[in-house]
Amino acid sequence: MAHPTPKPPPAPFRSNFLAEKRIITICFFIALGQFQYGYDSAAIAGFQSMPAFLRVYGYEDPTNPIGLNISTDVQRLIQSLMNVGGFLSAIVMYASHTKLSRRIGLWLGCGFAFLSVSLMIGTTSLGGLYAGRLLLGVSNGFFVPYSVTYMTESAPALLRGPIVGMSTFQTSLGALFGILVDNYCKIYPGNAPWQVPLGVMYIVPTILTILLAFLPDTPRFYVTQGQDEKAINAVRRLRGIKDEAYLRAEVEDIKSAFLLEQELHSGVHLNDMFRGPDLRRTLLCFATTIGGTATGVTFMAGFSVYLFVQARVGSPFEWVMISLAIALTGNMAAFPAMRYFGRRELLIGTSVISAGMMYGMAIAYTVSAWTDPAASRALVAMSIVFTWIYGIGQGPVMWALSTEIPSQRLRSQTVGTASGLNFIVGWVVSFCTPYFINPDKLGWGPKYGYIWGSSNLVLALWAFFYVPETKGRSLEQLEELFEKGVSARKFSSYVVERQLVEDSVGGVPAEKEKATTVQVDDVEKR
Numbered sequence: 001m002a003h004p005t006p007k008p009p010p011a012p013f014r015s016n017f018l019a020e021k022r023i024i025t026i027c028f029f030i031a032l033g034q035f036q037y038g039y040d041s042a043a044i045a046g047f048q049s050m051p052a053f054l055r056v057y058g059y060e061d062p063t064n065p066i067g068l069n070i071s072t073d074v075q076r077l078i079q080s081l082m083n084v085g086g087f088l089s090a091i092v093m094y095a096s097h098t099k100l101s102r103r104i105g106l107w108l109g110c111g112f113a114f115l116s117v118s119l120m121i122g123t124t125s126l127g128g129l130y131a132g133r134l135l136l137g138v139s140n141g142f143f144v145p146y147s148v149t150y151m152t153e154s155a156p157a158l159l160r161g162p163i164v165g166m167s168t169f170q171t172s173l174g175a176l177f178g179i180l181v182d183n184y185c186k187i188y189p190g191n192a193p194w195q196v197p198l199g200v201m202y203i204v205p206t207i208l209t210i211l212l213a214f215l216p217d218t219p220r221f222y223v224t225q226g227q228d229e230k231a232i233n234a235v236r237r238l239r240g241i242k243d244e245a246y247l248r249a250e251v252e253d254i255k256s257a258f259l260l261e262q263e264l265h266s267g268v269h270l271n272d273m274f275r276g277p278d279l280r281r282t283l284l285c286f287a288t289t290i291g292g293t294a295t296g297v298t299f300m301a302g303f304s305v306y307l308f309v310q311a312r313v314g315s316p317f318e319w320v321m322i323s324l325a326i327a328l329t330g331n332m333a334a335f336p337a338m339r340y341f342g343r344r345e346l347l348i349g350t351s352v353i354s355a356g357m358m359y360g361m362a363i364a365y366t367v368s369a370w371t372d373p374a375a376s377r378a379l380v381a382m383s384i385v386f387t388w389i390y391g392i393g394q395g396p397v398m399w400a401l402s403t404e405i406p407s408q409r410l411r412s413q414t415v416g417t418a419s420g421l422n423f424i425v426g427w428v429v430s431f432c433t434p435y436f437i438n439p440d441k442l443g444w445g446p447k448y449g450y451i452w453g454s455s456n457l458v459l460a461l462w463a464f465f466y467v468p469e470t471k472g473r474s475l476e477q478l479e480e481l482f483e484k485g486v487s488a489r490k491f492s493s494y495v496v497e498r499q500l501v502e503d504s505v506g507g508v509p510a511e512k513e514k515a516t517t518v519q520v521d522d523v524e525k526r
Helices: 015-021 021-030 032-047 053-058 073-095 102-121 126-154 157-185 192-212 219-224 228-239 244-264 270-274 276-294 296-308 316-340 343-367 372-403 407-436 445-466 477-481 509-517 521-525
Strands: none
Touching: 021 032, 021 126, 021 157, 021 192, 021 228, 021 270, 032 073, 032 126, 032 157, 032 192, 032 296, 032 316, 053 192, 073 296, 073 407, 102 126, 102 192, 102 477, 102 521, 126 157, 126 219, 126 228, 126 316, 126 372, 126 407, 157 192, 157 296, 157 372, 192 445, 219 244, 219 407, 228 244, 244 407, 270 276, 270 407, 276 296, 276 372, 276 407, 276 445, 276 477, 296 316, 296 372, 296 407, 296 445, 316 343, 316 372, 343 372, 343 445, 372 407, 372 445, 407 445, 407 477
16 A cells, blocks of 8 residues: 655644634633533632622631631531532433534533532522532533533644644633632632622623524534535534635535544444443543642632631732733643643653652642741742642643543443443542641641542653653544554554645645645645
């Protein structure tokens, strides 16, 4: 068999960025689903150390630095019920197979968000709070996987990693806004300090509800439904492409990969996720999804303010805000980092550094007294470095991998099932963490970092041996690589038969080349 024509060097990053500015903008707004998740995590983290909230749902504790505390049981439930709700959403995604579109999934997230926020604002009973947290978990269970899947299936191959990496940016941005709103509302009278931050959570579902009415579903979803013309129109509307030849070549490439996969796996059902080449892809998807929790970011996001209060850090709300603001620069750096560095090297390197930061937090409070200002400064500094490192590497890389790796016809249910498993792991973390850090129980505080340092080291070793390099590959090329059983460390160098549509039809479509001064001399020579 003749070797395929070698690919020309990729277009400059700036050219690709400007040419695809429409899809980048659309995906930025779709990623607001991640913003909602980050906002909620940070806002609830602040509530656990907010006097107005603790006067309703906590108890007086003269030994606590703020004179009030929250019981371990309440702390467990308000955090862990979110994960139970997310697991319920994952069951719905699995059961619906390919029938539930990405747009409908996001709309369901919006609907449950409106319901849950209204319930929590309108009650002061623990039962109402728990029910609201459960329903909000259902909402986030639709927002998180469907927003990432929408971006993955809509973005061009060369920019897919950076675009999906916006998920982490939006999560961190949401967390920053959550702490900001908590901090500036904590002086309000009555229950307003926690009701106003909850009311802000109406904004994202309102924006998405309106935006989705004007957007198509993803091209790959339409192809799986046999709606090729809708797929062509979706590419046209999402990416602003007018070149009819390019549009049809793009959809034909998607369709041929889908039909080939159907032919290879005809007659099988959802349990195909655990058969043949799909078993490897499913396990990798599960591992990369759960790996996000294994970094310890769930612990830091859900309990940061409370941890700082128990560790006697002065001005805990302000320090968490500073930490999140600095972390945003890491999220922004992830966009070019994922363009220029491989997924594997970013994940391995940042996991090792994160392990060091977690161990450092724990050691600082092991060798020093809890009231030692040096230990407080070390905790703040290392938490800032940890969130920055997570934002530039671990977060965006694992989001990208978890949606790139599953096969096209099984992507929705694989991602949904992985999300459900991650919600179970997140539930375990949220349920157990108060036991470790609350003075009512073990009272480890920052020493809890010993556990997360070890999990980050395990993550780095796993990535080294098992994670394939997917950077620069189309989803259809990944289908070929997995079908041929290429080993993880040979993914980047293996020459595939299927070439990118950009390479086969001349790179960026003509009208985009003109707008961004991309030259087509190489195409003409070919």
